[in-house]
Amino acid sequence: MTTLATLSDQASMIDPFGRHVTYLRVSVTDRCDFRCVYCMSEHMTFLPKKDLLTLEELDRTCSAFVRKGVRKLRITGGEPLVRKNVMWLFKALGRHLEEGTLDELTLTTNGSLLHRMSGDLYAFGVRRINVSLDTLSPTKFKEITRWGDLENVLNGITAAERAGLKIKINAVALKGVNDQEIDELIRFAHGRGADLTLIETMPMGDIEGDRTDQYLPLSQVRADLMERWTLKDIPYNSGGPARYYEISETGGRLGFITPLTHNFCESCNRVRLTCTGTLYMCLGQDDAADLRSALRASDDDRALNSAIDEAIGRKPKGHDFVIDRRSQAPAVSRHMSVTGG
Ligand code: SAM
Ligand code: SF4
Numbered sequence: 570m571t572t573l574a575t576l577s578d579q580a581s582m583i584d585p586f587g588r589h590v591t592y593l594r595v596s597v598t599d600r601c602d603f604r605c606v607y608c609m610s611e612h613m614t615f616l617p618k619k620d621l622l623t624l625e626e627l628d629r630t631c632s633a634f635v636r637k638g639v640r641k642l643r644i645t646g647g648e649p650l651v652r653k654n655v656m657w658l659f660k661a662l663g664r665h666l667e668e669g670t671l672d673e674l675t676l677t678t679n680g681s682l683l684h685r686m687s688g689d690l691y692a693f694g695v696r697r698i699n700v701s702l703d704t705l706s707p708t709k710f711k712e713i714t715r716w717g718d719l720e721n722v723l724n725g726i727t728a729a730e731r732a733g734l735k736i737k738i739n740a741v742a743l744k745g746v747n748d749q750e751i752d753e754l755i756r757f758a759h760g761r762g763a764d765l766t767l768i769e770t771m772p773m774g775d776i777e778g779d780r781t782d783q784y785l786p787l788s789q790v791r792a793d794l795m796e797r798w799t800l801k802d803i804p805y806n807s808g809g810p811a812r813y814y815e816i817s818e819t820g821g822r823l824g825f826i827t828p829l830t831h832n833f834c835e836s837c838n839r840v841r842l843t844c845t846g847t848l849y850m851c852l853g854q855d856d857a858a859d860l861r862s863a864l865r866a867s868d869d870d871r872a873l874n875s876a877i878d879e880a881i882g883r884k885p886k887g888h889d890f891v892i893d894r895r896s897q898a899p900a901v902s903r904h905m906s907v908t909g910g
Contacts, residue, residue: 581637581638582637582638582639582877582878582881583881584850584881584882584884585882585883585884586884586886588836588837588838588884589638589838590638590639590838590839590840590881590884591638591639591640591641591838591839592639592640592641592643592838592839592840593631593634593639593641593642593643593839593840593841593842594642594643594645594839594840594841594842595627595630595631595642595643595644595645595841595842596645596646596647596649596841596842596843596844597624597627597644597645597646597647597649597652597655597658597844598621598646598647598648598649598651598652598844599615599616599646599647599843599844600615600646600647600648600651600652601646601647601648601651601679602648602651602679602681602682602716602717603648603679603681603714603715603716603717604714604715604716605679605703605713605714605715605741606712606713606715606783607713607741607743607770607783611715616844616845620845621844621845622844622845622846622861622864624652624654624655624657624658624661626846626861626864626865627658627844628658628661628662629864629870629873630842630846630860630864630873631662631842632662632665633870633873633874633877634877635665635670635671636670637874637877639671640671640672640673641671641672641673641675642662642665642671642673642674642675643675643676643677644658644659644662644674644675644676644677645676645677646844647844648678648679648681648682649676649677649678650676650678650681650682650683650686651682652844656686656689656690656693659674659689659690659693659694659695660693662674662693662694663693663694663695666694667694673696673697674693674694674695675695675696675697675698675699676690676695676698676699677698677699677700677701677739678698678699678700678701679700679701679714679717679722680700680701680702680721680722680725680726680729681717681718681721681722681725682725683698683700683722683725683726683728683729684721684724684725684728687725687728687729687731687732687734688732690729690732690734691732691733691734695734696733696734696735697734697735697736697737698729698734698735698736698737699736699737699738699739699766700722700725700726700729700736700737700738700739701738701739701740701741702722702726702738702739702740702754703740703741703743703746703747704719704740704746704747704750704754705719705750705753705754705757706719706750707719707720709746709747709750710722712746713743713746713747726761730761735763736761736763737763737764737765737766737807738754738757738758738763738764738765738766739765739766739768740754740765740766740767740768741767741768741769741770742767742768742769742770742785742787742790743770743783743785744782744783744784744785745782745783746783748785748790751767751790751793751794752794752797752798755794755798755816755819755821755823756819758821759816759819759820759821760819762821763821764807764813764821764822764823764824765821765822765823765824766811766823766824766825766826767787767790767823767824767825767826768826769784769785769786769787769826769827770783770784770785771852771853786827787825787826787827788827790825791825794823798816798817798818798819799816799817799818800814800815800816800823801814801815801816801817802814803815803822805822807824809826810826810833810836810837811824811825811826812824812825812826812827813825834851834886834887834888835887837851837884837887840880840881840884842860845861846859846860846861846862846864847859847860847861848860848877848880850880850881850883850884850885851884851885851887851888852888853887853888854885854888856883856885858876858877858879858880858883859876860873860876860877860880862876863875863876
């Protein structure tokens with residue numbers, strides 16, 4: 570018999586602008602073993618552990634989204650691999666891949682623990698991962714990440730490749746920091762068959778520095794690259810907001826994520842869950858829904874399903890990020906490590 574609960578269970582998620590929500594990004598922790606200058610302040614206060622969803626609750630929530638039509642799950646953070654026992658969650662979510670109800674389980678990581686965890690990730694169904702790497706200079710890497718070690722990350726990338734994981738490198742473009750190094754990052758990524766995606770800094774959360782100093786418009790980077798490389802516009806779409814080019818000289822792909830200079834909201838198919846069970850319907854807006862209370866209200870998923878439906882019904886049309894010298898305050902007050910980028 571079809572009950573009301575199962576109907577709401579299976580209703581696919583279409584927002585008020587007709588966009589199908591098929592992609593859920595899940596931050597499993599706000600903690601990290603790095604302190605990247607554009608992401609965190611050096612002295613972050615992290616959430617008390619009791620506020621976090623348990624791994625079982627994360628599984629329950631993700632599974633509710635999968636039943637509602639989510640086909641892609643990205644696990645992120647903070648640094649997702651520092652969450653205790655996180656492999657339990659990958660294993661649990663991997664069952665949806667086996668059942669054919671999920672197309673992709675993936676993660677975004679700083680790479681620091683890949684040398685230990687790549688084998689398990691592959692075993693639980695992960696096939697592609699994003700690794701954040703802004704520089705290939707050990708000194709600059711220390712300056713950017715404050716606590717990270719480049720060699721460890723490079724070893725992690727090698728271990729991941731050996732385990733069979735396909736890598737995409739993400740680099741945040743930072744004026745005066747890595748802008749002279751993009752060629753080298755292209756050679757590094759494409760030399761190992763990985764795509765490279767460049768990201769503009771986004772005004773999220775208070776950090777110690779001044780973001781207008783670091784902000785580097787990717788339109789400028791692209792114009793500069795075109796003096797040395799042949800960038801061919803290609804229709805490739807990885808399911809995200811990146812616009813891709815193929816570099817004729819390397820045969821590899823280069824993506825640009827430009828939230829500030831280009832609006833990609835019309836095709837947005839995603840929502841974001843924080844480690845405390847707050848659902849953000851847009852990365853650039855503060856409106857959010859509390860799924861944790863719904864989750865804890867009862868053991869069946871009825872309240873959770875209604876809370877999800879209600880939230881999707883409020884997904885906004887788009888963001889309005891601005892970085893300029895008049896508005897020094899971040900556009901949204903939460904850090905990227907809360908919503909997971
Ligand atoms: N710790 C993992 C990592 O670094 O890949 C996952 C979480 S991190 C918040 C996800 C991505 O967001 C990283 O590629 C990072 O470089 C990027 N990021 C963090 N803060 C950002 C900001 N203010 N603007 C643009 N990208 C940012
Ligand atoms: Fe940690 Fe990733 Fe933020 Fe860097 S960008 S501090 S690695 S969460």
